[in-house]
Amino acid sequence: xxxxxxxxxxxxxxxxxxxxxxxxxxxxxxxxxxxxxxxxxxxxxxxxxxxxxxxxxxxxxxxxxxxxxxxxxxxxxxxxxxxxxxxxxxxxxxxxxxxxxxxxxxxxxxxxxxxxxxxxxxxxxxxxxxxxxxxxxxxxxxxxxxxxxxxxxxxxxxxxxxxxxxxxxxxxxxxxxxxxxxxxxxxxxxxxxxxxxxxxxxxxxxxxxxxxxxxxxxxxxxxxxxxxxxxxxxxxxxxxxxxxxxxxxxxxxxxxxxxxxxxxxxxxxxxxxxxxxxxxxxxxxxxxxxxxxxxxxxxxxxxxxxxxxxxxxxxxxxxxxxxxxxxxxxxxxxxxxxxxxxxxxxxxxxxxxxxxxxxxxxxxxxxxxxxxxxxxxxxxxxxxxxxxxxxxxxxxxxxxxxxxxxxxxxxxxxxxxxxx
Ligand SMILES: CC(=O)N[C@H]1[C@@H](OP(=O)(O)OP(=O)(O)OC[C@H]2O[C@@H](n3ccc(=O)[nH]c3=O)[C@H](O)[C@@H]2O)O[C@H](CO)[C@@H](O)[C@@H]1O
Ligand SMILES: C=C(OP(=O)(O)O)C(=O)O
Numbered sequence: 001x002x003x004x005x006x007x008x009x010x011x012x013x014x015x016x017x018x019x020x021x022x023x024x025x026x027x028x029x030x031x032x033x034x035x036x037x038x039x040x041x042x043x044x045x046x047x048x049x050x051x052x053x054x055x056x057x058x059x060x061x062x063x064x065x066x067x068x069x070x071x072x073x074x075x076x077x078x079x080x081x082x083x084x085x086x087x088x089x090x091x092x093x094x095x096x097x098x099x100x101x102x103x104x105x106x107x108x109x110x111x112x113x114x115x116x117x118x119x120x121x122x123x124x125x126x127x128x129x130x131x132x133x134x135x136x137x138x139x140x141x142x143x144x145x146x147x148x149x150x151x152x153x154x155x156x157x158x159x160x161x162x163x164x165x166x167x168x169x170x171x172x173x174x175x176x177x178x179x180x181x182x183x184x185x186x187x188x189x190x191x192x193x194x195x196x197x198x199x200x201x202x203x204x205x206x207x208x209x210x211x212x213x214x215x216x217x218x219x220x221x222x223x224x225x226x227x228x229x230x231x232x233x234x235x236x237x238x239x240x241x242x243x244x245x246x247x248x249x250x251x252x253x254x255x256x257x258x259x260x261x262x263x264x265x266x267x268x269x270x271x272x273x274x275x276x277x278x279x280x281x282x283x284x285x286x287x288x289x290x291x292x293x294x295x296x297x298x299x300x301x302x303x304x305x306x307x308x309x310x311x312x313x314x315x316x317x318x319x320x321x322x323x324x325x326x327x328x329x330x331x332x333x334x335x336x337x338x339x340x341x342x343x344x345x346x347x348x349x350x351x352x353x354x355x356x357x358x359x360x361x362x363x364x365x366x367x368x369x370x371x372x373x374x375x376x377x378x379x380x381x382x383x384x385x386x387x388x389x390x391x392x393x394x395x396x397x398x399x400x401x402x403x404x405x406x407x408x409x410x411x412x413x414x415x416x417x418x419x420x
Contacts, residue, residue, distance in 0.1 A: 022045055
């Protein structure tokens with residue numbers, strides 16, 4: 001297992017670019033299963049989760065054709081086997097995103113149940129219930145979701161009890177090929193849902209209301225080929241900006257968008273950072289200043305994203321003052337707290353709230369990455385800690401951060417990978 005060694009050396013300073021968004025790329029790759037013709041996806045990030053998705057599509061018979069500038073062409077007409085096996089789904093929960101497309105296009109799908117993960121139980125009941133409302137017959141047996149439909153799925157009005165990102169995406173994709181109109185109410189408004197909808201529209205889908213909490217889809221008989229570039233990764237962008245805040249440095253992130261990061265940028269400004277924004281870049285300047293502690297409460301978009309919570313815990317750990325960070329989306333997303341405390345942070349957990357008393361300095365220590373964003377928070381904390389931090393189990397970070405050590409080196413970090 002690879003490890004990262006980081007020697008804290010003060011202020012991050014420099015420029016880096018944002019890669020394509022993992023959480024947009026994954027549903028979009030699955031959406032290619034809906035078309036009868038090749039669809040080309042550009043600006044794909046080079047990530048373990050993308051490799052896993054391509055392996056999953058490959059098992060179904062879809063052969064990826066690599067193109068220029070990180071693009072890949074996939075042809076849904078090649079599907080021979082509508083099966084997502086446990087050994088791949090367990091590596092990546094987002095594999096559940098093949099369920100809606102396979103069922104809508106081919107009338108059946110057998111997809112392993114994803115199960116829980118480090119951050120919480122993460123059920124998929126709302127995906128299943130929505131597809132049943134569209135006429136699918138679904139049995140969960142032997143750890144698999146076995147879904148069938150006679151003819152086409154039927155349009156339905158579906159109200160989500162809880163806002164779910166991949167649940168919205170699965171039903172949005174399924175509804176594109178259903179007969180009649182589907183209305184998704186209390187739908188997720190995340191920018192990645194919007195990016196998926198825009199790709200589907202290029203493929204011939206009829207969708208309106210994406211980006212609001214009511215999405216209306218008029219089903220069509222078939223979807224065709226298209227080209228789509230994946231949007232920039234707002235969480236990767238936010239992580240680099242937090243690295244500037246934690247280390248009292250200055251970082252400019254290029255090839256990104258400020259309009260989808262408003263809640264995060266507002267909190268960075270509240271922490272004392274000077275935020276500047278250009279057409280496709282964001283800069284955070286915290287040079288020579290200690291961040292001020294900020295309270296944070298995670299909630300669905302456009303509120304503060306749970307995927308930035310761990311990084312803000314790391315910032316608050318070295319900030320001036322005491323803060324409260326409330327996690328409302330996942331029941332167990334504080335695994336980074338005990339590792340940050342091993343580095344000298346003073347964080348207490350009270351149910352779904354981390355109470356953080358900022359300290360002047362952290363010190364390097366051996367720590368364990370437990371999930372994707374927890375790992376990012378440890379790396380960012382290590383950049384300002386005194387001495388050396390060894391981060392173990394970094395396969396988590398490779399799921400979601402492209403070339404993490406090369407990109408952080410561009411910002412002046414002393415970080416290297418030890419292949420294991
Ligand atoms: C690949 C991807 O895009 N992953 C993102 C997606 O995950 P994901 O789509 O899995 O997360 P959800 O939005 O579905 O989860 C939100 C909440 O709804 C609950 N729930 C969800 C589905 C369901 O059928 N029943 C149910 O109860 C979950 O347990 C959780 O408490 O959104 C999360 C919340 O922004 C992000 O942290 C993840 O990075
Ligand atoms: C939780 C995340 O991803 P996933 O839903 O793929 O586990 C994340 O991107 O922070």
